[in-house]
Amino acid sequence: MTEDVYLILPDTVRNRLAKMSSSEIHRIEEIRLRIGLPVEVVIENRSFFLDEGQRFGKEEATILMNRLSMHSLYTLEEEIRRGYITIKGGHRVGIAGKVVLDRGNVKHIRDVASFNIRIARQILGAANGVLPLLVEKGQVKSTLIISPPQCGKTTLIRDIARQLSYGTKGFPGKKVSIVDERSEIAGCVNGIPQKDVGPRTDVMDGCPKAEGMMMMIRSMSPDVIITDEMGRPEDSYAIEEAIHAGIAVITTVHGKNLKDVMRRPVLSRLAQSGVFQRYLILGRQPRVGTITFMYDENLAECRFRVAK
Amino acid sequence: MIKLIGAIFIILSSSLIGMKVASYYVLRSTQLRQLQVALQWLETQIVYGSTPLHVALNHIAVRMNGDVRYLFAAAADALTHLKEASTRECWESAIEKEWHKTALRKPEKEVLLQLGQVLGQSNREDQQKHIRLALMNLKSEEDVARAQQQKYEKMCRSLGLLGGLLVVILLY
Numbered sequence: 001m002t003e004d005v006y007l008i009l010p011d012t013v014r015n016r017l018a019k020m021s022s023s024e025i026h027r028i029e030e031i032r033l034r035i036g037l038p039v040e041v042v043i044e045n046r047s048f049f050l051d052e053g054q055r056f057g058k059e060e061a062t063i064l065m066n067r068l069s070m071h072s073l074y075t076l077e078e079e080i081r082r083g084y085i086t087i088k089g090g091h092r093v094g095i096a097g098k099v100v101l102d103r104g105n106v107k108h109i110r111d112v113a114s115f116n117i118r119i120a121r122q123i124l125g126a127a128n129g130v131l132p133l134l135v136e137k138g139q140v141k142s143t144l145i146i147s148p149p150q151c152g153k154t155t156l157i158r159d160i161a162r163q164l165s166y167g168t169k170g171f172p173g174k175k176v177s178i179v180d181e182r183s184e185i186a187g188c189v190n191g192i193p194q195k196d197v198g199p200r201t202d203v204m205d206g207c208p209k210a211e212g213m214m215m216m217i218r219s220m221s222p223d224v225i226i227t228d229e230m231g232r233p234e235d236s237y238a239i240e241e242a243i244h245a246g247i248a249v250i251t252t253v254h255g256k257n258l259k260d261v262m263r264r265p266v267l268s269r270l271a272q273s274g275v276f277q278r279y280l281i282l283g284r285q286p287r288v289g290t291i292t293f294m295y296d297e298n299l300a301e302c303r304f305r306v307a308k
Numbered sequence: 309m310i311k312l313i314g315a316i317f318i319i320l321s322s323s324l325i326g327m328k329v330a331s332y333y334v335l336r337s338t339q340l341r342q343l344q345v346a347l348q349w350l351e352t353q354i355v356y357g358s359t360p361l362h363v364a365l366n367h368i369a370v371r372m373n374g375d376v377r378y379l380f381a382a383a384a385d386a387l388t389h390l391k392e393a394s395t396r397e398c399w400e401s402a403i404e405k406e407w408h409k410t411a412l413r414k415p416e417k418e419v420l421l422q423l424g425q426v427l428g429q430s431n432r433e434d435q436q437k438h439i440r441l442a443l444m445n446l447k448s449e450e451d452v453a454r455a456q457q458q459k460y461e462k463m464c465r466s467l468g469l470l471g472g473l474l475v476v477i478l479l480y
Contacts, residue, residue, distance in 0.1 A: 011392055062394060066428075071387050071395040072361040074354055074432040108431055 004089030005031070005119060010063040013039060016050045031117040035061050045150075065112060068093060078206070080109050082182075090120045090187020090194035120187055122195050126152065126289060127159035131168065133294060134278060138171040140164060140224050140248040142275060144267075146255045147282035152289035153252045154184050154228060156282070158195060160250060161185065161226045165198020176201040177222035179212035185228055210234035217245050224248045236270045243275050257281055258295060271299065315480070319472035326468015330461045335411035337453040342376045343416065344446050347423075351439040354432060361395070361428045362387040378406040379420075399424030419445045 006014060009031075016039055017025065030042035033056045038049040068085055069076050079085045084094045094116035100108040134141050147153040167173030180186050180203055186193035188205035197203065202220050204212040209227050213235075216222055225242050230251045242249050255261045258279060262268045270276065279295040294302045346368050353364040362384045369381035382402035390398050403420055423442040427435070 063392065066395055067391075069428070070360045070362065071398070071428045072354075072359075072364075073429055074435050075358050075360055077358075077431050 002089055002091070002119070004087060005091055005117060008064065008067045008087060008093075008117075010060040010067075012054075012060055013056070013064075016054065017041075019050070028119055030119065031115075033061070033064065033115040033117070035113045061112065061115070064115060077108070081106055082206075083109070084182075086183040086187055086189055086194075088189055088194060090122075090183075090189075092118045092120065092183070092187075094118065120195070121155075122158065123152075123155050124159065124162070124196070126155050127157075127163050130156065130160065130280065130291060131163055132170075133280070133291075134160065134250070135164075135171055140174060140250075141277040142243060142248045143250045143278040143280060144261075144271075144276045145250070145252040145280045145282060146258065146261050147252060148256055148284075149254060150288070151282045151284055153282055156289060157226055157228065157250060157252060158185050158197060161201055161224075162196055162198040164224055165200040173198070173200045174223040175221065176224045176226060177216040177220050178203045179207055179209050179216060179225065179227040180205050181207060181209050181212070181228065185226065210238040213238040213242055213249075217242055217247060222247055224250060226250045228252055229254065231264070231266060233266050236266050239270065239275060240273070249275075257293070258299065274298075311480070315476040318475050318479075319469065322472030322475070323465070323468040326465045326471070329468070330464040332411055333453070333457040333461050333464070336413065337450055337457050339374060339376050339411055340416060340446055340450040340453055342372065342374045343412070343420075344443055344450070346372055346376060346380060347439055347443055347446070351436060351443075354439070355436050358432065375410045376412075378409050379403060382406045395428045396424050399427060416446060416449050419449070 009017070013031075013033065017031075020041075024043060027043050028041055029044065030040075032040040032042065032047075034040075035058055036055055038052045038054060039056055041048050041050060065073065068087065073080075076085055080095065083096070084092050086092050094114075095109055095112045096114040096116075097109045097112040099106055100110050134143055145153050145156065161176050161178055164174045165176045176198060178185050178197060178201060180188065183205055185195075186197045186201075186203045186205065187195050188203055191203075191205055193201070193203050202216070202222070204216060207215070209230060210232065213225055213227065216225055225247055227249075228251070230236070230239065230253060239249050239251070253261055253267060258281065262271060271279075274297050277297045279293075279299070280291055281293040283290050283292040285292070296302050349368055350364055353359040353367065354361075357364075359367070365380045365384035365387070369377045369384055372380070379402060382405050383399050386393070386398035386402050387395070390401070393401070400421060403417065403424070407417065419442050423438060426438045430438075
């Protein structure tokens with residue numbers, strides 16, 4: 001686990017974590033803290049409680065909140081309203097508690113009682129196998145990545161962004177724009193990406209996808225726009241706009257297979273208009289992030305060989 | 309001759325004491341004024357700049373004149389270095405440590421300590437309300453201090469001089 005997460009944890013929680021072996025600590029995916037309950041740690045989808053007798057207290061929650069905000073909760077108003085805070089290193093802390101409403105909208109989360117610290121790990125080279133499928137004669141193909149949750153799609157598109165931006169032997173670096181609605185792809189803090197997303201990459205952080213894509217098209221003249229989890233009608237409009245401007249779009253969507261996706265009206269319309277030139281389906285077998293199928297723009301299944 | 313020099317010394321020193329006491333009254337109302345300016349600045353930085361507390365306090369400490377700035381410097385320092393302490397504890401420790409450098413008194417200390425309980429702990433709107441409240445309290449303290457200054461400043465000065473004269477006359 002990285003230094004950045006250690007820095008925000010209260011000392012008492014750190015001591016509890018210190019009892020684990022270092023190889024376990026390195027594989028931690030989530031640390032979940034709830035007031036009045038023991039500390040939960042998730043390693044490779046299995047959960048453990050640390051020191052069941054010792055409960056996470058209210059004072060510890062205050063210390064954690066103070067450290068998260070550097071003693072200045074008012075700087076995190078927007079983040080708290082969204083329900084998560086991105087910290088240095090691109091890790092995300094989800095929060096839950098008593099919500100204060102203002103005319104029916106969430107105004108603030110008072111009394112934060114649950115924290116979910118998701119540890120972000122960047123896997124450099126996660127896109128090595130996919131990249132040759134996406135770039136043809138130096139042209140990036142518009143791609144829809146279809147994947148069930150937790151199959152590594154964010155990790156994958158982050159690395160796609162990085163590699164397209166750096167360029168490889170086969171093609172020069174591209175201008176990449178990331179519209180990062182949930183601060184997951186680039187993990188920005190104060191607008192600066194905490195993950196390596198490449199030297200030719202601009203990030204619009206915390207911006208609604210459709211609006212962000214339009215802004216990027218107008219202002220940053222990208223070659224490629226990368227965004228996460230599209231699905232709303234206005235997203236498809238923005239994607240069409242980008243494609244007409246000659247910009248490749250790489251985006252993801254939740255789903256198990258192409259059929260799943262075709263049932264959704266917004267996506268099936270997009271697919272039928274031939275906007276995407278590649279469809280990649282991710283799976284967990286034999287390991288997270290494996291490409292199980294690929295389709296071309298006519299939705300015909302392609303045979304492919306993933307370079308090792 | 310020696311008597312004369314001694315008499316001059318006594319008068320000089322007693323009037324100096326008088327002036328010193330008088331200057332304390334002036335200093336207190338000046339520092340109350342500075343404290344208000346500092347808090348107004350803090351308010352701007354929090355509400356419009358959304359600046360983190362330790363950065364905001366540091367700005368104030370660097371740019372302010374007068375002894376009040378030591379309070380803010382110490383608070384900024386505590387917020388950056390005391391890892392395990394809450395915001396309130398950092399603020400309190402800074403005030404306890406640096407209070408003796410100022411000419412301020414108990415009522416304004418209470419106001420600041422009260423502000424320390426909420427500083428940084430809520431959204432901007434709420435922070436603004438609390439800072440405004442503290443400012444209002446400081447303003448009324450300042451009014452009291454100014455009234456006291458008018459009453460006692462001159463009196464202390466003349467009392468010093470006259471007291472010296474009295475001693476000299478008695479001893480002569």
